[in-house]
Amino acid sequence: MALTVSAAAPFPASIPLPNDFAPEGIATGPKATFYAGSLTTGDIYRGSLRTGEGAIFVDAPPGRQAAGLKVERDARRLWVAGGLFGKAYVYSTRNGSTVADLTLTSAPNALINDVVVTKRGAYFTDSFNPTLYKVPIGPGGALGAPQAIALSGPATAIVGELPNLNGIDATPDGRTLIVGHSTLGALFLVDPRTGVSRAIEVTGGTITPGTPDGILLDGKTLWVVENFSERLLKIELSPDLTRGRITAVVTSDLFRVPATVAEHGNRLALVNARFDLGLPPPFGPGAPPGTDFDVVQIKKP
Numbered sequence: 001m002a003l004t005v006s007a008a009a010p011f012p013a014s015i016p017l018p019n020d021f022a023p024e025g026i027a028t029g030p031k032a033t034f035y036a037g038s039l040t041t042g043d044i045y046r047g048s049l050r051t052g053e054g055a056i057f058v059d060a061p062p063g064r065q066a067a068g069l070k071v072e073r074d075a076r077r078l079w080v081a082g083g084l085f086g087k088a089y090v091y092s093t094r095n096g097s098t099v100a101d102l103t104l105t106s107a108p109n110a111l112i113n114d115v116v117v118t119k120r121g122a123y124f125t126d127s128f129n130p131t132l133y134k135v136p137i138g139p140g141g142a143l144g145a146p147q148a149i150a151l152s153g154p155a156t157a158i159v160g161e162l163p164n165l166n167g168i169d170a171t172p173d174g175r176t177l178i179v180g181h182s183t184l185g186a187l188f189l190v191d192p193r194t195g196v197s198r199a200i201e202v203t204g205g206t207i208t209p210g211t212p213d214g215i216l217l218d219g220k221t222l223w224v225v226e227n228f229s230e231r232l233l234k235i236e237l238s239p240d241l242t243r244g245r246i247t248a249v250v251t252s253d254l255f256r257v258p259a260t261v262a263e264h265g266n267r268l269a270l271v272n273a274r275f276d277l278g279l280p281p282p283f284g285p286g287a288p289p290g291t292d293f294d295v296v297q298i299k300k301p
Contacts, residue, residue, distance in 0.1 A: 010050075011032075011049055011050055011267060011297050012051075012052040012297065013254060013296065013297060014254055014294045014295070014296055014297075015034075015047055015049070015052045015054070015294055015295040015296075015297070016052075016292065016293075016294050017036055017045055017271075017292075017293040017294055017295065018045065018056070018293075019290055019291065019292055019293070020040075020287070020289060020290065020291060020293075021036070021038050021043070021045065021293045022038050022039045022040040022041075022273075022280055022286065022287065022293070023036045023037060023038060023039070023045075023259070023271045023272075023273060023293055023295075024037060024038075024039045024066070024067050024068070024259045024260065024271070024273050025037045025066060025067050025068040025069040025080070025081070025114070025214070025259070025260050025271070026069060026214075026259075026260050026261070026262045026269055026270070026271040026295065027069035027070050027071045027078065027262050028049070028071065028262040028263060028264045028269065029071040029073060029078075029093060030073060031048075032048050032049040032050040032264055033046060033047070033048060033049070034046070034047055034048075034049050034054075034262065034264075034269055034295065035057065035069055035071065035078055035093075036069075036271050036295060037066025037067065037068075037069050037080055038060075038065075038066055039065055039066065039067060039083060039273075039280045040065070040280050040281075040286065041060060041064070041065075041066075042058075042060030042061075042063075042064025042065050042066045042080075042082075042089075043056055043058060043059060043060050043066070044056070044057045044058035044060070044066060044069075044078065044080070044091065044096070045057060046096075047295070049264050049267070049269055049295075049297060057096045058091055058096040060089075063085070064082065064085070064087070064089065065082055065083030065084060065085060065087075066080045066081070066082070066083070066089075067080070067081040067082070067083045067111075067112065067113050067114060068080075068081040068113055068114030068115045068124075068125075068167070068168075068214065068260060069081070069115070069260075070115050070116055070117045070122070071093065071117075072117045072122075072137075074141075075137075075141040076092060076093045076094055077090050077091065077092060077093060077099055077141075078090070078091045078092075078093050079115045079117055079122050080115070081112045081113055081114050081115045081124055081125075082104075082112050083111060083112060083113075084110070084111055084112075084282075085112075086103060086104050086105040086106060086107060086110040086112060087101065087102065087103060087104065087112065088100075088102040088104050088112060088115070088122070088124060088133070088135060088146070089101055089102070090102070090143070100143055102135060102143075102146055103146070104124060104126075104133040104135075104146045104148075105126070105129075105131075105133065105148065107129065109128050109129070110126050110128055110129060111126060111127040111128045111163065112124050112125070112126060112133070113125045113126070113127045113163060113165070113166050113167075114166060114167050114168045114214065114260075115168065116168045116169050116170045116177070117137075118137075118170050118173075118174030118192075119137065119174055120136065120137060120174050120192075121134045121135055121136045121137050121144075121174075121192075122134070122135045122137065123149075123168060123170070123177060123192060124168070125165040125166060125167070125168050125179055126165060127163035127164050127165055127166055127182070128158070128163075128164065129158070130150070130151045130155065130156035130157075130158060130164075130165070131148050131149065131150055131151060132148075132149040132151065132165075132168075132177070132179075132190065132192070132195065133146055133147065133148055133149065134146065134147045134149055134192065135147075149192065149195045150195050151190065151195045151196075151197055152194075152195055152196050152197065153188075153196055153197035153198055154186075154188060154197055154198065154199050155179060155181065155188040155190060155197035156197070157181065157183075157184060159183040159184060160183060162182060162183045162210060163182040163183070164181055164182060164183050164184075165179050165180070165181055165182075166179075166180050166181065166182045166212060166213055166214070167179065167180040167212065167213060167214045167215035167224070167225070167260070168180070168215070169215050169216060169217040169222075170192075170217070171217070171241075174192070175191075175192070176189055176190070176191065176192075176241060177189070177190040177191075177192050178190070178200070178215065178217060178222065178241070179197075179215075180212045180213070180214075180215045180224060181212070182210060182211070182212050182213065183209060183210060184209060185206070185207040185208055185209035185210065185211070185212055186199060186200075186202075186207065186212075187199070187200040187202065187207070187212075187215075187222070187224070187235075187244065188200065189241055189242065198242070200237070200241065200242060200243065200244050201242065201243045201244070202235065202243075202244045202245070202246065203243070203244075203245050203246070204245040204246040204247065205233075205246035205249065206246075207224060207226070207233065207246075208226050208229045208231070210228065211226035211227050211228050211229045211231075212224055212225070212226060213225045213226070213227045213258075213259045213260060214259060214260025214261050215261075216261050216262065216263060216268075218263060218300075220236060220237045220238075220239070220241075221234060221235070221236055221237070222234075222235040222236075222237055222244060223235075223261050223268065225258050225259060225260060225261050225270060227257050227258060227259050227273065227275060228257060228275065228276065230251065230252075230255040230256070230257060230258065231249055231250065231251055231255075232249075232250040232251075232255075232258070232261065232268070232270065232298075233246055233248075233249055233250075234246070234247050234248035234249075234250065234301060235247070248301050250298065250301055252296065252298060254272075254294075254296040255270070255272065255296065256272040256274050256276075256294075257272060257273050257274050257275045257276050258270040258271060258272050258273065258296065259271055259272075259273035259275070263300075266299060266300050267297055267298065267299055267300065268297070268298050268299075268300055269295055269296070269297050270295070270296050270297075270298075271293075271294075271295050271296075272293055272294055272295070272296060273293075274287055274291060274293060277291060
């Protein structure tokens with residue numbers, strides 16, 4: 001089923017971000033708060049999905065990047081995938097201060113792309129290597145030393161120079177991870193203890209290879225953002241998560257190469273990365289100076 005949707009009033013349809021912000025990740029917190037991160041500067045913007053108001057929340061030091069984001073609500077922390085520098089950053093959602101600056105890998109060809117947080121730890125994808133990284137979370141929210149989880153099975157495929165493993169989410173108990181593979185247009189289940197992966201069989205349509213970006217697990221519904229296709233797929237998963245059926249394909253005139261998706265109640269918020277204007281360096285020239293960016297809100301179909 002193909003759906004064309006408009007945004008839900010009274011929440012604003014489009015929330016502007018600063019010009020030249022170059023966002024990629026989005027996360028939501030309490031009270032309709034959202035966070036968006038800049039790939040080029042590492043800055044974090046915080047705003048309200050209800051009012052559309054916001055401002056730069058974290059003025060990151062030079063040399064940082066921000067890809068995928070996730071809010072750890074109980075600990076009031078924002079986790080950030082650090083992009084090409086093999087890093088992860090943790091910020092306080094109280095005041096934007098840096099809680100942790102973590103090196104996940106020193107490999108020169110890493111791309112730390114997205115993150116999910118469970119009770120046991122935060123897990124990060126690496127788009128250039130068949131590896132996940134875990135930062136353990138202990139009693140009282142204490143952070144342990146980063147660990148590499150070597151993958152096995154079909155999720156290990158590395159294809160070309162485009163991002164491979166990309167979006168990531170987890171079941172509520174944290175015992176199963178779901179990761180998306182951009183180049184293959186595929187989804188995989190991963191055991192976070194062993195790294196063993198298996199494919200999710202998807203029917204009812206096709207995930208467009210080269211486009212899957214951020215994902216969001218919402219009960220047994222999996223939302224998959226297709227960036228360059230400018231589509232949002234609604235996939236209903238089987239009870240054991242091994243199968244999924246595409247039940248809706250969402251489009252909107254407001255989509256401008258969306259990258260990731262987060263939820264607030266019955267609404268979804270997507271950040272427009274506008275990669276069609278130029279991928280950020282070193283993959284491309286970046287969008288032209290003065291490019292506008294925004295966050296789009298829709299009702300869940």
